[in-house]
Amino acid sequence: xxxxxxxxxxxxxxxxxxxxxxxxxxxxxxxxxxxxxxxxxxxxxxxxxxxxxxxxxxxxxxxxxxxxxxxxxxxxxxxxxxxxxxxxxxxxxxxxxxxxxxxxxxxxxxxxxxxxxxxxxxxxxxxxxxxxxxxxxxxxxxxxxxxxxxxxxxxxxxxxxxxxxxxxxxxxxxxxxxxxxxxxxxxxxxxxxxxxxxxxxxxxxxxxxxxxxxxxxxxxxxxxxxxxxxxxxxxxxxxxxxxxxxxxxxxxxxxxxxxxxxxxxxxxxxxxxxxxxxxxxxxxxxxxxxxxxxxxxxxxxxxxxxxxxxxxxxxxxxxxxxxxxxxxxxxxxxxxxxxxxxxxxxxxxxxxxxxxxxxxxxxxxxxxxxxxxxxxxxxxxxxxxxxxxxxxxxxxxxxxxxxxxxxxxxxxxxxxxxxxxxxxxxxxxxxxxxxxxxxx
Numbered sequence: 519x520x521x522x523x524x525x526x527x528x529x530x531x532x533x534x535x536x537x538x539x540x541x542x543x544x545x546x547x548x549x550x551x552x553x554x555x556x557x558x559x560x561x562x563x564x565x566x567x568x569x570x571x572x573x574x575x576x577x578x579x580x581x582x583x584x585x586x587x588x589x590x591x592x593x594x595x596x597x598x599x600x601x602x603x604x605x606x607x608x609x610x611x612x613x614x615x616x617x618x619x620x621x622x623x624x625x626x627x628x629x630x631x632x633x634x635x636x637x638x639x640x641x642x643x644x645x646x647x648x649x650x651x652x653x654x655x656x657x658x659x660x661x662x663x664x665x666x667x668x669x670x671x672x673x674x675x676x677x678x679x680x681x682x683x684x685x686x687x688x689x690x691x692x693x694x695x696x697x698x699x700x701x702x703x704x705x706x707x708x709x710x711x712x713x714x715x716x717x718x719x720x721x722x723x724x725x726x727x728x729x730x731x732x733x734x735x736x737x738x739x740x741x742x743x744x745x746x747x748x749x750x751x752x753x754x755x756x757x758x759x760x761x762x763x764x765x766x767x768x769x770x771x772x773x774x775x776x777x778x779x780x781x782x783x784x785x786x787x788x789x790x791x792x793x794x795x796x797x798x799x800x801x802x803x804x805x806x807x808x809x810x811x812x813x814x815x816x817x818x819x820x821x822x823x824x825x826x827x828x829x830x831x832x833x834x835x836x837x838x839x840x841x842x843x844x845x846x847x848x849x850x851x852x853x854x855x856x857x858x859x860x861x862x863x864x865x866x867x868x869x870x871x872x873x874x875x876x877x878x879x880x881x882x883x884x885x886x887x888x889x890x891x892x893x894x895x896x897x898x899x900x901x902x903x904x905x906x907x908x909x910x911x912x913x914x915x916x917x918x919x920x921x922x923x924x925x926x927x928x929x930x931x932x933x934x935x936x937x938x939x940x941x942x943x944x945x946x947x948x949x950x951x952x953x954x955x956x957x958x
Contacts, residue, residue: 535734536727538701540584547581547588548726549688550681560679567593571649571656573634573664573673576681579725582659585681586630589657595626601633610644617654627654634658635667642669649675683724686802690719692726693733708737710749717751720802721758723843732757772803776811779854784819788858795854796847805846809835812853823863823938830856861938869931876926883923916950918957 541547544554544561553560563569569589574582583599590597598613617627634642648654649672656676660667664678684692693715696702718736722729735757740747775798782790798808813831820827834853838846892902907917922929934944 534731535696535702536730539696539699539730541581541588542591543588544592547584548692549581549684550585552682553679564589564592569593569595569628569655570677571654571675572677572679573658573660573668574679574681575660575662575664577661577683577724579722579727579729580681580684581726582681583630583632586628586657586659590628590630593626593628595628595655596620598627598629600629600631607641607644610641614644614648614653617648621653629654629656631656631658633660635660635662635664639669642672646671646675684722684726685724686716686719689722689724689726689729690715693718693729696730696733703737706737707746708740708749709746710736710740714749714751714754717754718758723802775801775803776808779808780811780815780819783815783854783858784862786858786862788855791854791858792851795850799843799847799850805838805843805850806835808850809838809853812850812857815857818867819862819864820857820860821863821866821940822943823861823935823940825939827857827860861940863935863937863940865932865934865940869933873931876929880925883925886920886923888919889921914953916953918954 544564547554552558555561574585576582587597589595596617598616600609600613613629617629620627629645631637631645645654645656649656656672658664658668658676664673668676697708697710698704714736715733718729718732721732732754736749736753737747739753739757740749741753742748775794779791779794779798782788782794795808799805809831813828813835816827816831831853834846834849837849840846887901888903888905890897890902892898897903905919907919909915909917920927932947934940934947936944
Protein backbone atom coordinates (compact mmCIF):
# COMPACT_ATOMS: atom_id res chain seq x y z
CA UNK A 519 0.00 0.00 0.00
CA UNK A 520 1.26 3.47 -0.88
CA UNK A 521 1.78 5.75 2.08
CA UNK A 522 1.11 9.48 2.01
CA UNK A 523 4.09 11.38 3.40
CA UNK A 524 5.17 14.93 4.01
CA UNK A 525 6.78 14.71 0.57
CA UNK A 526 3.48 13.92 -1.17
CA UNK A 527 1.26 16.44 -2.97
CA UNK A 528 -2.10 16.31 -1.22
CA UNK A 529 -4.06 18.04 -3.94
CA UNK A 530 -4.59 15.70 -6.86
CA UNK A 531 -6.35 18.28 -8.96
CA UNK A 532 -3.38 20.61 -8.78
CA UNK A 533 -0.92 17.92 -9.86
CA UNK A 534 0.77 18.25 -13.25
CA UNK A 535 -0.41 16.00 -16.08
CA UNK A 536 2.53 13.60 -15.69
CA UNK A 537 1.52 12.91 -12.08
CA UNK A 538 -2.22 12.63 -12.78
CA UNK A 539 -1.82 9.90 -15.38
CA UNK A 540 1.13 8.10 -13.79
CA UNK A 541 0.85 4.35 -14.61
CA UNK A 542 -0.46 2.29 -11.71
CA UNK A 543 0.68 -1.18 -12.80
CA UNK A 544 3.04 -2.98 -15.16
CA UNK A 545 0.35 -3.27 -17.83
CA UNK A 546 0.06 0.52 -18.02
CA UNK A 547 3.84 1.08 -17.87
CA UNK A 548 5.36 1.94 -21.24
CA UNK A 549 8.89 1.09 -22.40
CA UNK A 550 11.81 -0.76 -20.74
CA UNK A 551 10.90 -4.03 -22.42
CA UNK A 552 14.44 -5.30 -21.78
CA UNK A 553 13.60 -5.28 -18.07
CA UNK A 554 9.82 -5.70 -17.94
CA UNK A 555 9.02 -7.86 -20.96
CA UNK A 556 7.56 -11.32 -20.38
CA UNK A 557 10.11 -13.50 -18.63
CA UNK A 558 12.59 -10.68 -17.97
CA UNK A 559 14.39 -10.58 -14.61
CA UNK A 560 12.83 -7.46 -13.07
CA UNK A 561 9.32 -8.46 -14.09
CA UNK A 562 9.79 -11.92 -12.55
CA UNK A 563 11.10 -10.34 -9.33
CA UNK A 564 8.06 -8.05 -9.10
CA UNK A 565 5.50 -10.73 -9.95
CA UNK A 566 7.01 -13.21 -7.48
CA UNK A 567 7.22 -10.53 -4.76
CA UNK A 568 10.92 -11.21 -4.41
CA UNK A 569 12.26 -7.66 -4.46
CA UNK A 570 15.79 -6.79 -3.41
CA UNK A 571 17.40 -3.39 -2.96
CA UNK A 572 18.19 -1.90 -6.35
CA UNK A 573 19.39 1.15 -8.24
CA UNK A 574 17.58 2.46 -11.31
CA UNK A 575 20.07 4.22 -13.58
CA UNK A 576 18.80 6.15 -16.57
CA UNK A 577 18.09 9.57 -18.10
CA UNK A 578 15.29 11.82 -16.80
CA UNK A 579 11.67 10.99 -17.55
CA UNK A 580 12.04 7.27 -18.32
CA UNK A 581 9.92 5.99 -15.44
CA UNK A 582 12.29 5.42 -12.51
CA UNK A 583 9.91 6.88 -9.88
CA UNK A 584 6.84 5.37 -11.53
CA UNK A 585 8.42 1.91 -11.57
CA UNK A 586 9.33 2.20 -7.90
CA UNK A 587 5.71 3.07 -7.05
CA UNK A 588 4.41 0.16 -9.11
CA UNK A 589 6.78 -2.18 -7.28
CA UNK A 590 5.51 -0.90 -3.93
CA UNK A 591 1.89 -1.56 -4.93
CA UNK A 592 2.67 -4.96 -6.45
CA UNK A 593 4.52 -6.12 -3.33
CA UNK A 594 1.98 -4.64 -0.88
CA UNK A 595 4.72 -2.68 0.85
CA UNK A 596 4.73 0.68 2.54
CA UNK A 597 6.21 3.26 0.15
CA UNK A 598 8.26 6.22 1.33
CA UNK A 599 9.30 8.76 -1.26
CA UNK A 600 12.58 10.37 -0.21
CA UNK A 601 14.44 13.14 -2.00
CA UNK A 602 18.21 13.42 -1.82
CA UNK A 603 17.88 17.10 -2.69
CA UNK A 604 15.90 18.15 0.39
CA UNK A 605 16.88 15.54 3.00
CA UNK A 606 19.83 14.99 5.32
CA UNK A 607 20.99 12.63 8.09
CA UNK A 608 18.22 13.76 10.46
CA UNK A 609 15.48 12.93 7.95
CA UNK A 610 17.14 9.60 7.14
CA UNK A 611 17.07 8.59 10.83
CA UNK A 612 13.40 9.57 11.14
CA UNK A 613 12.49 7.48 8.11
CA UNK A 614 14.55 4.52 9.32
CA UNK A 615 12.77 4.60 12.69
CA UNK A 616 9.43 4.59 10.87
CA UNK A 617 10.57 1.62 8.76
CA UNK A 618 11.74 -0.27 11.87
CA UNK A 619 8.32 0.17 13.47
CA UNK A 620 6.62 -1.13 10.33
CA UNK A 621 8.94 -4.16 10.25
CA UNK A 622 7.92 -5.00 13.83
CA UNK A 623 4.37 -5.44 12.52
CA UNK A 624 5.56 -7.56 9.58
CA UNK A 625 5.15 -4.81 6.98
CA UNK A 626 7.76 -4.23 4.28
CA UNK A 627 8.97 -0.72 3.61
CA UNK A 628 10.24 0.37 0.22
CA UNK A 629 12.31 3.52 0.50
CA UNK A 630 12.59 5.27 -2.82
CA UNK A 631 15.50 7.74 -2.94
CA UNK A 632 15.38 10.03 -5.94
CA UNK A 633 18.71 11.39 -7.17
CA UNK A 634 20.62 9.20 -4.75
CA UNK A 635 23.89 10.38 -6.31
CA UNK A 636 23.34 13.73 -4.56
CA UNK A 637 23.87 12.13 -1.15
CA UNK A 638 27.40 12.35 0.22
CA UNK A 639 29.22 9.26 1.53
CA UNK A 640 28.09 9.76 5.13
CA UNK A 641 24.46 10.06 4.10
CA UNK A 642 24.68 6.97 1.89
CA UNK A 643 26.40 5.04 4.69
CA UNK A 644 23.45 5.83 6.96
CA UNK A 645 21.30 3.46 4.88
CA UNK A 646 23.72 0.52 5.11
CA UNK A 647 22.73 -1.11 8.43
CA UNK A 648 19.03 -0.88 7.61
CA UNK A 649 19.51 -2.39 4.14
CA UNK A 650 21.64 -5.20 5.61
CA UNK A 651 19.13 -6.24 8.28
CA UNK A 652 16.14 -5.87 5.97
CA UNK A 653 14.44 -2.93 7.64
CA UNK A 654 14.06 -1.33 4.22
CA UNK A 655 14.18 -2.28 0.59
CA UNK A 656 16.13 0.57 -0.94
CA UNK A 657 15.32 1.68 -4.47
CA UNK A 658 17.60 4.47 -5.60
CA UNK A 659 17.23 6.47 -8.80
CA UNK A 660 20.09 8.24 -10.50
CA UNK A 661 20.92 9.84 -13.81
CA UNK A 662 24.64 9.42 -13.08
CA UNK A 663 26.79 6.31 -13.36
CA UNK A 664 26.30 4.59 -9.99
CA UNK A 665 29.80 3.09 -10.19
CA UNK A 666 31.14 6.58 -9.56
CA UNK A 667 28.34 8.24 -7.59
CA UNK A 668 27.17 5.54 -5.17
CA UNK A 669 29.66 4.33 -2.60
CA UNK A 670 30.91 0.78 -3.03
CA UNK A 671 29.50 -0.67 0.19
CA UNK A 672 25.96 0.42 -0.65
CA UNK A 673 26.26 -0.40 -4.34
CA UNK A 674 27.41 -3.96 -3.58
CA UNK A 675 24.12 -4.55 -1.76
CA UNK A 676 21.97 -3.33 -4.64
CA UNK A 677 21.14 -4.71 -8.07
CA UNK A 678 21.64 -2.07 -10.78
CA UNK A 679 19.01 -1.88 -13.55
CA UNK A 680 19.71 0.39 -16.53
CA UNK A 681 16.65 2.17 -17.92
CA UNK A 682 16.81 3.47 -21.48
CA UNK A 683 15.43 6.67 -23.00
CA UNK A 684 11.93 5.98 -24.31
CA UNK A 685 11.40 5.42 -28.01
CA UNK A 686 9.39 7.99 -29.94
CA UNK A 687 6.62 5.44 -30.51
CA UNK A 688 6.40 4.78 -26.74
CA UNK A 689 5.98 8.50 -26.04
CA UNK A 690 3.31 8.79 -28.76
CA UNK A 691 1.33 6.07 -26.94
CA UNK A 692 1.66 7.99 -23.66
CA UNK A 693 0.54 11.26 -25.24
CA UNK A 694 -2.50 9.71 -26.91
CA UNK A 695 -3.44 8.08 -23.63
CA UNK A 696 -3.14 11.44 -21.85
CA UNK A 697 -5.62 12.95 -24.30
CA UNK A 698 -8.14 10.13 -23.81
CA UNK A 699 -7.62 9.42 -20.11
CA UNK A 700 -10.24 11.11 -17.85
CA UNK A 701 -7.40 11.87 -15.40
CA UNK A 702 -5.73 13.73 -18.25
CA UNK A 703 -7.74 15.55 -20.92
CA UNK A 704 -10.35 12.84 -21.52
CA UNK A 705 -13.15 15.03 -20.20
CA UNK A 706 -12.23 17.85 -22.58
CA UNK A 707 -12.70 17.96 -26.33
CA UNK A 708 -9.06 18.30 -27.46
CA UNK A 709 -8.32 18.44 -31.18
CA UNK A 710 -4.66 17.68 -31.95
CA UNK A 711 -3.34 15.94 -35.05
CA UNK A 712 -1.11 12.86 -35.08
CA UNK A 713 1.58 14.99 -36.73
CA UNK A 714 1.65 17.40 -33.79
CA UNK A 715 1.68 14.54 -31.28
CA UNK A 716 4.72 13.14 -33.06
CA UNK A 717 6.40 16.56 -33.01
CA UNK A 718 6.00 16.65 -29.22
CA UNK A 719 7.27 13.08 -28.92
CA UNK A 720 10.37 13.77 -30.99
CA UNK A 721 11.06 17.03 -29.14
CA UNK A 722 10.95 15.18 -25.80
CA UNK A 723 14.01 13.15 -26.83
CA UNK A 724 13.07 10.07 -24.81
CA UNK A 725 11.77 11.98 -21.75
CA UNK A 726 8.12 11.14 -20.98
CA UNK A 727 7.79 13.87 -18.33
CA UNK A 728 9.01 16.50 -20.79
CA UNK A 729 6.57 15.24 -23.45
CA UNK A 730 3.58 15.34 -21.09
CA UNK A 731 4.55 18.81 -19.81
CA UNK A 732 4.74 20.09 -23.38
CA UNK A 733 1.36 18.55 -24.22
CA UNK A 734 -0.19 20.09 -21.10
CA UNK A 735 1.16 23.53 -21.97
CA UNK A 736 -0.03 23.18 -25.57
CA UNK A 737 -3.56 22.20 -24.54
CA UNK A 738 -3.80 24.94 -21.92
CA UNK A 739 -2.73 27.47 -24.57
CA UNK A 740 -4.78 25.99 -27.43
CA UNK A 741 -7.44 27.85 -29.40
CA UNK A 742 -10.83 27.55 -27.66
CA UNK A 743 -13.93 27.50 -29.88
CA UNK A 744 -17.10 26.56 -28.06
CA UNK A 745 -16.34 23.37 -26.15
CA UNK A 746 -13.38 22.38 -28.35
CA UNK A 747 -9.68 23.07 -27.76
CA UNK A 748 -7.57 23.03 -30.92
CA UNK A 749 -3.80 22.70 -30.72
CA UNK A 750 -2.00 24.16 -33.74
CA UNK A 751 1.54 23.86 -35.00
CA UNK A 752 2.15 27.49 -33.98
CA UNK A 753 1.09 26.63 -30.42
CA UNK A 754 3.56 23.75 -30.31
CA UNK A 755 6.36 25.96 -31.63
CA UNK A 756 5.64 28.55 -28.95
CA UNK A 757 5.56 25.90 -26.21
CA UNK A 758 8.86 24.38 -27.29
CA UNK A 759 10.47 27.73 -28.16
CA UNK A 760 11.67 26.27 -31.44
CA UNK A 761 10.43 25.71 -34.96
CA UNK A 762 9.18 22.19 -35.62
CA UNK A 763 11.49 20.40 -38.01
CA UNK A 764 9.82 17.03 -37.82
CA UNK A 765 10.52 14.44 -40.44
CA UNK A 766 9.85 10.73 -40.57
CA UNK A 767 13.05 9.06 -39.41
CA UNK A 768 12.14 5.96 -41.38
CA UNK A 769 10.77 7.70 -44.46
CA UNK A 770 11.89 9.66 -47.53
CA UNK A 771 12.78 12.91 -45.76
CA UNK A 772 15.13 11.02 -43.44
CA UNK A 773 17.14 9.79 -46.42
CA UNK A 774 16.86 13.11 -48.23
CA UNK A 775 18.51 14.95 -45.36
CA UNK A 776 21.34 12.50 -44.79
CA UNK A 777 21.94 12.56 -48.55
CA UNK A 778 22.08 16.36 -48.44
CA UNK A 779 24.67 16.23 -45.66
CA UNK A 780 26.76 13.61 -47.43
CA UNK A 781 26.76 15.42 -50.77
CA UNK A 782 27.47 18.82 -49.20
CA UNK A 783 30.58 17.39 -47.54
CA UNK A 784 31.59 15.69 -50.79
CA UNK A 785 31.20 19.04 -52.55
CA UNK A 786 33.49 20.67 -49.93
CA UNK A 787 30.71 23.01 -48.75
CA UNK A 788 31.01 23.25 -44.94
CA UNK A 789 28.23 25.83 -44.62
CA UNK A 790 25.66 23.62 -46.32
CA UNK A 791 26.92 20.57 -44.44
CA UNK A 792 26.53 22.26 -41.04
CA UNK A 793 23.03 23.45 -42.00
CA UNK A 794 21.85 19.94 -42.93
CA UNK A 795 23.46 18.59 -39.77
CA UNK A 796 21.51 21.12 -37.70
CA UNK A 797 18.28 20.29 -39.56
CA UNK A 798 18.61 16.64 -38.58
CA UNK A 799 19.74 17.13 -34.99
CA UNK A 800 17.10 19.74 -34.19
CA UNK A 801 14.43 17.49 -35.69
CA UNK A 802 15.40 14.81 -33.17
CA UNK A 803 17.62 12.58 -35.29
CA UNK A 804 19.79 10.14 -33.36
CA UNK A 805 23.30 11.71 -33.23
CA UNK A 806 24.84 8.22 -33.28
CA UNK A 807 23.17 7.54 -36.63
CA UNK A 808 24.68 10.72 -38.08
CA UNK A 809 28.07 9.87 -36.55
CA UNK A 810 27.98 6.45 -38.23
CA UNK A 811 27.23 8.00 -41.61
CA UNK A 812 29.98 10.60 -41.11
CA UNK A 813 32.43 7.78 -40.29
CA UNK A 814 31.46 5.99 -43.50
CA UNK A 815 32.01 9.21 -45.46
CA UNK A 816 35.52 9.55 -43.99
CA UNK A 817 36.63 6.33 -45.71
CA UNK A 818 34.42 6.49 -48.78
CA UNK A 819 35.06 10.08 -49.86
CA UNK A 820 38.30 11.09 -48.13
CA UNK A 821 40.16 7.86 -47.50
CA UNK A 822 43.95 8.00 -47.67
CA UNK A 823 43.87 11.56 -48.97
CA UNK A 824 43.66 12.38 -45.24
CA UNK A 825 43.77 9.34 -42.92
CA UNK A 826 43.06 11.58 -39.90
CA UNK A 827 39.53 12.06 -41.19
CA UNK A 828 38.60 8.57 -40.03
CA UNK A 829 40.23 9.12 -36.62
CA UNK A 830 38.27 12.35 -36.10
CA UNK A 831 35.01 10.73 -37.20
CA UNK A 832 35.41 7.81 -34.81
CA UNK A 833 36.28 10.25 -32.02
CA UNK A 834 33.09 12.21 -32.79
CA UNK A 835 31.06 8.99 -32.59
CA UNK A 836 32.59 8.21 -29.20
CA UNK A 837 31.85 11.75 -27.98
CA UNK A 838 28.21 11.35 -29.06
CA UNK A 839 28.04 8.06 -27.20
CA UNK A 840 29.59 9.51 -24.03
CA UNK A 841 27.64 12.74 -23.64
CA UNK A 842 24.67 12.71 -26.05
CA UNK A 843 22.63 15.68 -27.20
CA UNK A 844 22.70 18.63 -27.09
CA UNK A 845 26.38 18.80 -26.08
CA UNK A 846 27.63 16.41 -28.78
CA UNK A 847 26.33 18.68 -31.57
CA UNK A 848 29.64 20.57 -31.52
CA UNK A 849 31.65 17.34 -31.93
CA UNK A 850 29.61 16.38 -34.98
CA UNK A 851 30.04 19.90 -36.35
CA UNK A 852 33.80 19.59 -35.95
CA UNK A 853 33.83 16.30 -37.87
CA UNK A 854 31.49 17.57 -40.59
CA UNK A 855 33.52 20.75 -41.20
CA UNK A 856 36.81 18.81 -41.20
CA UNK A 857 35.46 16.31 -43.74
CA UNK A 858 34.07 19.09 -45.90
CA UNK A 859 37.48 20.78 -46.09
CA UNK A 860 39.55 17.59 -46.39
CA UNK A 861 41.00 16.55 -49.78
CA UNK A 862 38.70 14.05 -51.45
CA UNK A 863 39.41 10.57 -52.80
CA UNK A 864 37.02 7.71 -53.48
CA UNK A 865 39.82 5.35 -54.51
CA UNK A 866 39.17 2.98 -51.59
CA UNK A 867 35.45 2.80 -52.37
CA UNK A 868 36.02 2.23 -56.10
CA UNK A 869 38.74 -0.33 -55.41
CA UNK A 870 36.55 -2.36 -53.08
CA UNK A 871 33.59 -2.29 -55.47
CA UNK A 872 35.80 -3.69 -58.27
CA UNK A 873 37.15 -6.40 -55.98
CA UNK A 874 33.63 -7.22 -54.78
CA UNK A 875 32.44 -7.66 -58.36
CA UNK A 876 35.29 -10.08 -59.10
CA UNK A 877 34.69 -11.93 -55.83
CA UNK A 878 31.02 -12.43 -56.73
CA UNK A 879 31.28 -13.13 -60.46
CA UNK A 880 34.54 -15.03 -61.02
CA UNK A 881 35.30 -18.61 -60.14
CA UNK A 882 36.15 -18.86 -56.45
CA UNK A 883 39.68 -20.10 -56.93
CA UNK A 884 41.47 -21.56 -53.93
CA UNK A 885 44.05 -19.49 -52.06
CA UNK A 886 47.49 -20.05 -53.66
CA UNK A 887 49.44 -22.68 -51.74
CA UNK A 888 52.34 -20.26 -51.27
CA UNK A 889 50.38 -17.94 -48.96
CA UNK A 890 48.47 -20.57 -47.01
CA UNK A 891 49.27 -21.25 -43.37
CA UNK A 892 50.65 -24.70 -42.50
CA UNK A 893 49.99 -25.28 -38.79
CA UNK A 894 50.02 -29.11 -39.13
CA UNK A 895 52.49 -31.58 -40.63
CA UNK A 896 49.84 -32.83 -43.05
CA UNK A 897 49.40 -29.34 -44.46
CA UNK A 898 53.16 -29.04 -44.91
CA UNK A 899 53.17 -32.36 -46.78
CA UNK A 900 50.49 -30.91 -49.06
CA UNK A 901 52.82 -27.96 -49.83
CA UNK A 902 50.88 -25.41 -47.80
CA UNK A 903 53.16 -22.38 -47.46
CA UNK A 904 55.82 -23.86 -49.77
CA UNK A 905 57.85 -21.11 -51.41
CA UNK A 906 56.50 -18.39 -49.11
CA UNK A 907 58.79 -15.35 -49.02
CA UNK A 908 58.86 -13.40 -45.74
CA UNK A 909 59.18 -9.76 -46.83
CA UNK A 910 61.13 -8.74 -43.72
CA UNK A 911 63.95 -11.09 -44.73
CA UNK A 912 64.63 -9.07 -47.87
CA UNK A 913 66.62 -5.86 -48.20
CA UNK A 914 63.82 -3.78 -49.74
CA UNK A 915 61.09 -5.51 -47.67
CA UNK A 916 59.59 -6.54 -51.01
CA UNK A 917 59.17 -9.82 -52.88
CA UNK A 918 57.80 -10.84 -56.25
CA UNK A 919 55.57 -13.51 -54.74
CA UNK A 920 52.14 -13.99 -56.37
CA UNK A 921 49.26 -13.34 -53.95
CA UNK A 922 46.26 -13.22 -56.33
CA UNK A 923 44.64 -16.33 -57.83
CA UNK A 924 45.94 -17.29 -61.29
CA UNK A 925 42.85 -15.96 -63.09
CA UNK A 926 43.27 -12.53 -61.53
CA UNK A 927 47.03 -12.08 -61.82
CA UNK A 928 47.91 -8.43 -62.61
CA UNK A 929 44.38 -7.27 -61.76
CA UNK A 930 44.47 -3.78 -60.15
CA UNK A 931 41.82 -2.46 -57.77
CA UNK A 932 43.37 0.44 -55.91
CA UNK A 933 44.16 3.48 -58.06
CA UNK A 934 45.29 6.30 -55.74
CA UNK A 935 44.57 9.89 -56.66
CA UNK A 936 46.86 12.92 -56.44
CA UNK A 937 44.76 14.42 -53.62
CA UNK A 938 46.29 15.23 -50.23
CA UNK A 939 48.40 12.54 -48.60
CA UNK A 940 47.21 10.00 -51.14
CA UNK A 941 49.69 11.48 -53.60
CA UNK A 942 52.42 10.04 -51.37
CA UNK A 943 50.70 6.63 -51.38
CA UNK A 944 50.49 6.84 -55.16
CA UNK A 945 54.22 7.50 -55.42
CA UNK A 946 54.97 4.60 -53.10
CA UNK A 947 52.67 2.24 -55.02
CA UNK A 948 54.32 3.17 -58.32
CA UNK A 949 57.76 2.51 -56.79
CA UNK A 950 56.60 -0.95 -55.64
CA UNK A 951 55.22 -1.76 -59.09
CA UNK A 952 58.43 -0.66 -60.80
CA UNK A 953 60.51 -2.76 -58.42
CA UNK A 954 58.41 -5.85 -59.13
CA UNK A 955 58.70 -5.32 -62.87
CA UNK A 956 62.47 -5.08 -62.56
CA UNK A 957 62.61 -8.42 -60.70
CA UNK A 958 60.75 -10.40 -63.31
